[in-house]
Amino acid sequence: FSAHAASSDDFLPCLSRAIPEQLLFTRSSPSFASVLASSVRNPRFLTPATVRPLCIVTPANASHVQAAVVCGRRHGVRLRVRSGGHDYEGLSYRSVRAEEPFAVVDLAGFRSVRVNRRAATVWVDSGATLGELYYAIAKVSGRLAFPAGMCPTVGVGGHLSGGGFGMLLRKHGLATDHVMDATLVDAKGRILDRNAMGRDVFWAIRGGGVGGSFGIVLSWQVKLVAVPPTVTVFTVERSVEQGAVDILAKWQEVAPALPDDLLVRAVVHGQVVSFQSLYLGTCDALLPVMRSRFPVLGLNRTHCNEMTWVQSVAYIYLGADATVEDILNRTAAEDAVFTKATSDYVRQAIAREVWAEIFTGWLAKPDAGLMILEPYGGKIAALPESATPFPHRSGVLYNIQYMNFWEAAGEGASQMAWVRDVYAFMEPHVTKNPRAAYGNYRDLDLGINVVAGGNITSYETGRKWGEKYYKGNFKRLAMAKAEIDPDDYFRNEQSIPPLGMCL
Numbered sequence: 336f337s338a339h340a341a342s343s344d345d346f347l348p349c350l351s352r353a354i355p356e357q358l359l360f361t362r363s364s365p366s367f368a369s370v371l372a373s374s375v376r377n378p379r380f381l382t383p384a385t386v387r388p389l390c391i392v393t394p395a396n397a398s399h400v401q402a403a404v405v406c407g408r409r410h411g412v413r414l415r416v417r418s419g420g421h422d423y424e425g426l427s428y429r430s431v432r433a434e435e436p437f438a439v440v441d442l443a444g445f446r447s448v449r450v451n452r453r454a455a456t457v458w459v460d461s462g463a464t465l466g467e468l469y470y471a472i473a474k475v476s477g478r479l480a481f482p483a484g485m486c487p488t489v490g491v492g493g494h495l496s497g498g499g500f501g502m503l504l505r506k507h508g509l510a511t512d513h514v515m516d517a518t519l520v521d522a523k524g525r526i527l528d529r530n531a532m533g534r535d536v537f538w539a540i541r542g543g544g545v546g547g548s549f550g551i552v553l554s555w556q557v558k559l560v561a562v563p564p565t566v567t568v569f570t571v572e573r574s575v576e577q578g579a580v581d582i583l584a585k586w587q588e589v590a591p592a593l594p595d596d597l598l599v600r601a602v603v604h605g606q607v608v609s610f611q612s613l614y615l616g617t618c619d620a621l622l623p624v625m626r627s628r629f630p631v632l633g634l635n636r637t638h639c640n641e642m643t644w645v646q647s648v649a650y651i652y653l654g655a656d657a658t659v660e661d662i663l664n665r666t667a668a669e670d671a672v673f674t675k676a677t678s679d680y681v682r683q684a685i686a687r688e689v690w691a692e693i694f695t696g697w698l699a700k701p702d703a704g705l706m707i708l709e710p711y712g713g714k715i716a717a718l719p720e721s722a723t724p725f726p727h728r729s730g731v732l733y734n735i736q737y738m739n740f741w742e743a744a745g746e747g748a749s750q751m752a753w754v755r756d757v758y759a760f761m762e763p764h765v766t767k768n769p770r771a772a773y774g775n776y777r778d779l780d781l782g783i784n785v786v787a788g789g790n791i792t793s794y795e796t797g798r799k800w801g802e803k804y805y806k807g808n809f810k811r812l813a814m815a816k817a818e819i820d821p822d823d824y825f826r827n828e829q830s831i832p833p834l835g836m837c838l
């Protein structure tokens with residue numbers, strides 16, 4: 336990559352020689368703005384001040400992706416890759432660095448899902464959504480599933496690049512724990528599979544690729560998991576007046592130690608906690624477990640809703656009236672609201688008095704957001720920290736996501752301040768050294784890369800945010816980056832910096 340070798344003016348002619356015109360959208364194209372906005376989930380990053388790409392490439396096949404990389408390197412233009420567009424900081428389509436010209440490779444049209452029922456495997460393209468993946472699996476078998484996130488519009492590409500967890504995490508772990516192979520376009524424009532990319536890079540892309548650090552993953556081969564024909568979901572709400580503080584204090588110890596077939600998450604909002612659950616079995620089997628392990632929640636038969644696994648995906652994320660077909664709706668991003676989020680991990684239960692203070696001091700504020708608590712334990716905790724880049728495993732009780740929303744541009748100052756202030760307040764009560772965070776809940780407040788000598792991202796500066804997401808695995812990720820992309824072509828504000836052996 337050389338910014339001196341040629342000018343970005345030559346980039347577009349180079350692309351045009353390899354990619355049909357109808358797949359290229361420059362800033363002067365009439366549909367540039369709508370293509371750019373098509374999967375933007377957080378309108379915070381779609382304002383007149385947003386640093387926009389020079390152009391958007393919407394590849395129809397792998398050779399178009401290769402051409403974008405080759406032209407980009409030759410003519411001094413970096414690439415950002417977008418699959419589902421759900422990045423919390425919008426780094427798949429916008430840049431904080433006005434001085435670095437970039438183009439977007441938008442894989443939204445690159446989304447076939449090929450299920451092999453007999454082998455219980457799938458090849459899924461990065462541009463497919465989780466909803467499309469789940470739907471395709473359920474079409475061939477009601478007894479197979481894939482353990483990934485809850486929101487059906489999330490893109491496979493970004494999700495698998497950063498880990499990926501949802502209601503099956505206690506039984507089956509992370510989405511990336513089930514990746515068997517992948518095809519990657521590297522910074523030289525080559526297509527590499529698992530064998531060709533090598534052990535370290537294959538390890539790195541399974542959760543450590545937040546930010547498209549290692550190249551562009553075209554497709555993933557994943558192993559499916561077995562689910563029973565009937566699962567049970569429930570939501571039980573408890574207000575502070577109904578004892579929510581005590582129940583939540585108890586939940587912290589109970590939820591991560593329940594049988595692996597049962598996940599009970601807690602969404603804390605206002606003066607209410609919603610306990611949302613997926614159980615891999617019938618209501619008859621669930622009730623005795625809840626009565627003996629978590630009696631204080633008061634679960635009874637009227638709370639149970641039995642259905643198939645794929646119906647539970649629609650039910651839990653889109654509501655009781657949603658149909659299975661609704662998980663195919665990619666345009667749900669049209670309802671996008673402005674968001675700010677960040678995350679923490681908890682290894683020691685937070686004292687009841689602290690929870691009481693959180694309800695009275697933080698959740699009662701006028702512009703308060705919410706806290707989503709996902710219990711760990713089970714399969715996610717069974718793998719060693721070094722098995723994949725995602726290190727938050729044994730000993731973690733739960734993940735906290737702090738989130739706030741607002742509806743109009745120009746608003747949001749107090750909602751963002753709420754997230755930052757709660758995060759500061761929580762410091763004594765969560766993991767330390769490092770204070771850990773989940774990479775897929777990207778937050779630039781945790782640190783931004785600095786480009787240092789030799790036009791390469793600084794490893795030392797990257798450690799500030801990188802060790803929060805990856806703990807000790809960050810160094811191995813940086814070494815894998817040096818192996819596959821030593822010139823640091825694929826980079827953004829939170830990409831993995833290359834760490835050469837000689838440093």
Ligand code: FDA
Binds near residue numbers: 423500548
């Ligand atoms: P997007 O296209 O914005 O990409 C995200 C990042 O990955 C960018 O840096 C991008 O460059 C890179 N990237 C994308 N495609 C790539 C590719 N093919 N090759 C290499 N790099 C690539 N998480 C979770 O674990 N469980 C959950 O239940 C949810 N739920 C959820 C709901 C909502 C509404 C949002 C907005 C987000 C979530 N998430 C989540 C977080 C989600 O997993 C995370 O934002 C993913 O990175 C989104 O992937 P997309 O492809 O949609 O994003």
